[in-house]
Amino acid sequence: MSYGLILLKLYWEFFKTGLFAVGGGMATLPFLKNIGETTGWYTYGDLMNMLAVSESTPGPIGINMATYVGFTVAGVPGAVVATVGEITPCIAVILIVAAFLRSFRANPWVERVFYGLRPASTGLIGAACVSVFLEVLTGIRIAGSGFVNGVSVSGEHLLLWPQLLLAAVLLALTNAVPKVRDLHPIVFIAFAAAVGIVFRFAGA
Amino acid sequence: MTKERLHIWWDLFVTFAKMGAITFGGGMAMLPILQREVVYLRHWATEEELIDYYAIGQCTPGIIAVNTSTFIGQKRGGVVGGIVASLGMVFPSLVFISVIAGLISNFSDIAAVRNAFAGIQVCVCVLIFNATLKLLKKSVIDRRTAVIFALVLAGSVVVNLSPVWFVLSSACAGAALKALEVRCQKRSERK
Incomplete structure (x- = not known):
C-alpha cells in the first residue's frame, strides 16, 4: 500500500472509531484492536503498551491512543490524520446536536437508542478485557481468520504465575484498599513497571 | 469585526490547548478544570450548561473531552469556534505522544524497557477490568440490558466481526425493546 493510501485508510478507520465508540476513551479499544487485526499494522501487545x-500522559486517553496508533503506523502525519479522523465525527455530531439541543433531549428515541448502546459498548470493552487477560496472563490466544474465532494454546506455560500474582495484587x-485505590493510574503503572524490571517479566 | 472573531477563535484554541495539556486521566478528570476555566474565570457557559454539555457528551459517540470542547466552542464562536476548540484540546496530545512514541521506539531494544512493559501490561489488564466494572454499573440497569451486554460480550469473543455491527444492532434492539415497552404500557392503561 502506498503512503498516501495508508493515510487515507487511517483516516477512514479512525472516522469509524469516533463515530461508533460510545462512552469515551476506553470504548475505542475494541475498535483499535479490530484495526490491528485486520490490517496487521500492530499487535495486541503493542496496543496495550500504547x-x-x-494513561500516563496528559490529555484525553482516546485522543492519546489515536495519536499513538497513527504515529506507529505512519509517523507524525499518521498521528495527525488518525486524531483528526477520530474527532471529525465527534465535532459533526455535537454541532448538529447543539443546533437542536432542546428537541434532542426531549426526543424519546434518543433515550431508547442509548438504552441499547450503553450495555453493548460495555460488552465490547468486556470482550477486549477477556482477550487482554488471556494474552498477558496465559498462553491461550483467541484469533480469527474466518468468520468464527479459534482458540489456540501457545508457549510451554498455560498460566503465567508471576503475572497472575501481580494482577491479583x-x-x-485498586479496588479494596482505601486511599490507595483513589491514586492516579500512573502510580500503579509505575509500580508494575518496577516489578516487571526486578522480576524480569519479559525474560530479557 | 473579522479581527475580533479571529481573536475569539485564537483565545478558544489557546484555552483548550492549555486544558488538554494539564488534564491527567481523561474526560472525567477534566470536569473540575473546565468548571474553573470556562465557568468561573471566563464566563463562556453557566454551571448548568456545562453539566448539560457533559451529560450529552457522555452519551453521544466519540471522545467525551472533545464533545464537550465542541459544545463550548460553538457557543462562544459558532461552528468555527467548535472546531477550533476541539483542535486546541487535542493539540498537546499530538505533541506529547509523538515525542514519547519516538523515544520509546528508540529504547525498545533495552532489556529493562522490555521487562518494564511486560509488567505494565499486567497493570493495563487490571485497569481495563476496573473500567469495565465501572461502566457495567451504569449501563446494565435491568434484565434486558444484561442480556444485550452478555450477547455482545460472548459474540465479540466468538465471532470475528467489526465492533460497528454489534453497536448498530444493539442500538436497534434497544430502541425496539423500549418502544415495545411504551406500547404495552399504553395498552394496559386502556384496559
Whole structure:
C-alpha cells in the first residue's frame, strides 16, 4: 500500500472509531484492536503498551491512543490524520446536536437508542478485557481468520504465575484498599513497571 | 469585526490547548478544570450548561473531552469556534505522544524497557477490568440490558466481526425493546 493510501485508510478507520465508540476513551479499544487485526499494522501487545503510555500522559486517553496508533503506523502525519479522523465525527455530531439541543433531549428515541448502546459498548470493552487477560496472563490466544474465532494454546506455560500474582495484587490495591485505590493510574503503572524490571517479566 | 472573531477563535484554541495539556486521566478528570476555566474565570457557559454539555457528551459517540470542547466552542464562536476548540484540546496530545512514541521506539531494544512493559501490561489488564466494572454499573440497569451486554460480550469473543455491527444492532434492539415497552404500557392503561 502506498503512503498516501495508508493515510487515507487511517483516516477512514479512525472516522469509524469516533463515530461508533460510545462512552469515551476506553470504548475505542475494541475498535483499535479490530484495526490491528485486520490490517496487521500492530499487535495486541503493542496496543496495550500504547494504552499504558496514553494513561500516563496528559490529555484525553482516546485522543492519546489515536495519536499513538497513527504515529506507529505512519509517523507524525499518521498521528495527525488518525486524531483528526477520530474527532471529525465527534465535532459533526455535537454541532448538529447543539443546533437542536432542546428537541434532542426531549426526543424519546434518543433515550431508547442509548438504552441499547450503553450495555453493548460495555460488552465490547468486556470482550477486549477477556482477550487482554488471556494474552498477558496465559498462553491461550483467541484469533480469527474466518468468520468464527479459534482458540489456540501457545508457549510451554498455560498460566503465567508471576503475572497472575501481580494482577491479583493490583486488583486488590485498586479496588479494596482505601486511599490507595483513589491514586492516579500512573502510580500503579509505575509500580508494575518496577516489578516487571526486578522480576524480569519479559525474560530479557 | 473579522479581527475580533479571529481573536475569539485564537483565545478558544489557546484555552483548550492549555486544558488538554494539564488534564491527567481523561474526560472525567477534566470536569473540575473546565468548571474553573470556562465557568468561573471566563464566563463562556453557566454551571448548568456545562453539566448539560457533559451529560450529552457522555452519551453521544466519540471522545467525551472533545464533545464537550465542541459544545463550548460553538457557543462562544459558532461552528468555527467548535472546531477550533476541539483542535486546541487535542493539540498537546499530538505533541506529547509523538515525542514519547519516538523515544520509546528508540529504547525498545533495552532489556529493562522490555521487562518494564511486560509488567505494565499486567497493570493495563487490571485497569481495563476496573473500567469495565465501572461502566457495567451504569449501563446494565435491568434484565434486558444484561442480556444485550452478555450477547455482545460472548459474540465479540466468538465471532470475528467489526465492533460497528454489534453497536448498530444493539442500538436497534434497544430502541425496539423500549418502544415495545411504551406500547404495552399504553395498552394496559386502556384496559
